[in-house]
Amino acid sequence: MNSKVFIICVTIFAKVSVASVARKTSATNVQPIEEENDYARVLELSLLFYEAQRSGKLPADNRIPWRGDSALNDRGLNGEDLTGGYYDAADFVKFGFTMASTTTLLAWGAVSWPEAYAAAGQLDEIRTTVKWATDYFIKCHVNETTFYGQVGDFTMDHTFWGRPEDLNTSRPAFKIDAEHPGSDLAGETAAALAAASLLFKDSNPEYSAMCLQHSKELYQFANDHRGLYHEAIKGAAQYYESTDYGDELAWSAAWLFKATNNSRYLEEAEYHYQHFYLKERPNEFFFNKKVAGVQVLLAQLTQQRDYQNSAKNFCDFSVRFQKRTPKGLIYIDKFGTLCHAANIAFVCLQAADSPGIGDPQEYRDFAKQQISYMLGGGGRSYVVGWGRNPPTQPHHAASSCPDKPASCGWSELYRKSPNPQTLYGALVSGPDEIDKFHDHREDYIYTDVTLDYNAGFTSALSGLLQLRVKAIT
Ligand SMILES: *[C@@H]1O[C@H](CO)[C@@H](O)[C@H](O)[C@H]1NC(C)=O
Ligand SMILES: *[C@@H]1O[C@H](CO)[C@@H](O)[C@H](O)[C@H]1NC(C)=O
Ligand SMILES: *[C@@H]1O[C@H](CO)[C@@H](O)[C@H](O)[C@H]1NC(C)=O
Numbered sequence: 001m002n003s004k005v006f007i008i009c010v011t012i013f014a015k016v017s018v019a020s021v022a023r024k025t026s027a028t029n030v031q032p033i034e035e036e037n038d039y040a041r042v043l044e045l046s047l048l049f050y051e052a053q054r055s056g057k058l059p060a061d062n063r064i065p066w067r068g069d070s071a072l073n074d075r076g077l078n079g080e081d082l083t084g085g086y087y088d089a090a091d092f093v094k095f096g097f098t099m100a101s102t103t104t105l106l107a108w109g110a111v112s113w114p115e116a117y118a119a120a121g122q123l124d125e126i127r128t129t130v131k132w133a134t135d136y137f138i139k140c141h142v143n144e145t146t147f148y149g150q151v152g153d154f155t156m157d158h159t160f161w162g163r164p165e166d167l168n169t170s171r172p173a174f175k176i177d178a179e180h181p182g183s184d185l186a187g188e189t190a191a192a193l194a195a196a197s198l199l200f201k202d203s204n205p206e207y208s209a210m211c212l213q214h215s216k217e218l219y220q221f222a223n224d225h226r227g228l229y230h231e232a233i234k235g236a237a238q239y240y241e242s243t244d245y246g247d248e249l250a251w252s253a254a255w256l257f258k259a260t261n262n263s264r265y266l267e268e269a270e271y272h273y274q275h276f277y278l279k280e281r282p283n284e285f286f287f288n289k290k291v292a293g294v295q296v297l298l299a300q301l302t303q304q305r306d307y308q309n310s311a312k313n314f315c316d317f318s319v320r321f322q323k324r325t326p327k328g329l330i331y332i333d334k335f336g337t338l339c340h341a342a343n344i345a346f347v348c349l350q351a352a353d354s355p356g357i358g359d360p361q362e363y364r365d366f367a368k369q370q371i372s373y374m375l376g377g378g379g380r381s382y383v384v385g386w387g388r389n390p391p392t393q394p395h396h397a398a399s400s401c402p403d404k405p406a407s408c409g410w411s412e413l414y415r416k417s418p419n420p421q422t423l424y425g426a427l428v429s430g431p432d433e434i435d436k437f438h439d440h441r442e443d444y445i446y447t448d449v450t451l452d453y454n455a456g457f458t459s460a461l462s463g464l465l466q467l468r469v470k471a472i473t
Helices: 003-014 018-026 032-036 039-052 096-112 114-119 123-140 183-199 205-224 234-240 246-260 263-275 291-302 305-320 337-352 360-377 410-414 451-472
Strands: 141-143 146-151 173-177
Touching: 032 360, 039 114, 039 123, 039 451, 096 114, 096 123, 096 146, 096 183, 096 234, 096 337, 096 451, 114 123, 114 451, 123 141, 123 146, 123 183, 123 205, 141 205, 146 183, 146 234, 183 205, 183 246, 205 246, 246 263, 246 291, 263 291, 291 305, 291 337, 305 337, 305 360, 337 360, 337 451, 360 451
Parallel strands: none
Antiparallel strands: 141 146, 146 173
């Protein structure tokens, strides 16, 4: 362990949360399993993962010792400043669509369960995490009908493996506008900014109002100019295709109703819901399919039977009948296996908080079991830097590099040893359908990490922590 990593460990372990102090002092004989499921600590680590993904000029209080300023020349087609935001994954593309859906999910958790964040000592941290994204979205929204949805080109970016601080590829910016619209991208960003406006309502009212203004304009743009963003931003299709925009239109309108209480937005959300047939039970909840989120959110906002039944159908199906691995993990896809399970855990924790949707205890037990699998209950931890036998070779360029001034390049991808930097809090893609996992950096099917993978996971942790906090007090 080198000295820089040691310093950050000390910092993290010194900040023991109120909740874990309460538990540690009350329990005379702390079971390892209880430690393993320390939601407060993992929540804290998960936010550190987001910190490690920051692009742009880092503030003086940056907690990731192996990260520095990067991509300071990111610009729009007319020279607009597009620095900031988050790198998507192992690579260094700034990818608007999943950055936005990540932000919406993070903000939804924090808006719903602030007591959990307070108990974990992470209220400031979650606000900072969300604001790092929303500051960037606001920069990208250069006028009412122009929004930059991607900085960096996948093909060019993928010729580079190393530290973001050493990036030397050119980083073109890609936009949607009235002639080349993207209702999915603009809609999801509107949802993220509406959710953020709720998060900042008390702590930073001016900023909250600014988020809300951009959210309204982006929703209007999404609604008035219909289209799929990957037709405007062609390179995106290969990685994060969006096959529909009806869910993002309903999602953003519902979020705007939650943020404004203006019935016009509820009417539009309900209209989109009917028009795009969002009543049907989806198979999953992820960046390209927000239907389950729309159903649960509308059930929460309206208490109407229709939405409650749809949300119940989704959660009952997922909990009782969805395919599982032998050890009980929900299995939907080999990419982001754990992300899919965590997203469902999260959205069904939301459902459990809303009256009239199924059996809350069943959904909460399910969420607890899925998250416990990820933290070690499945035989090993899938969170970098946490618990027993965690992944040591996440598919992640920056953390695969040794300390400066040693050089870093493609040989670091193939090196058969742990990443020299610990990417604390990153949830890896996960095991296969028979619970097998390969901790190899180049096996990205298992070891990939992305903004998106940690999002529902973070919020599910906050939901589970909230239940503990409420049980304690
Ligand atoms: C909006 O911004 C784009 C990109 O900078 C620019 O080309 C366009 O002229 C602007 N439109 C308006 C109405 O200001
Ligand atoms: C970028 O850096 C890499 C590694 O240092 C080097 O091999 C490559 O030639 C550089 N590319 C450009 C365009 O400067
Ligand atoms: C939202 O609007 C409804 C009906 O117009 C009203 O009863 C309710 O108090 C409002 N809530 C808030 C938080 O403004």
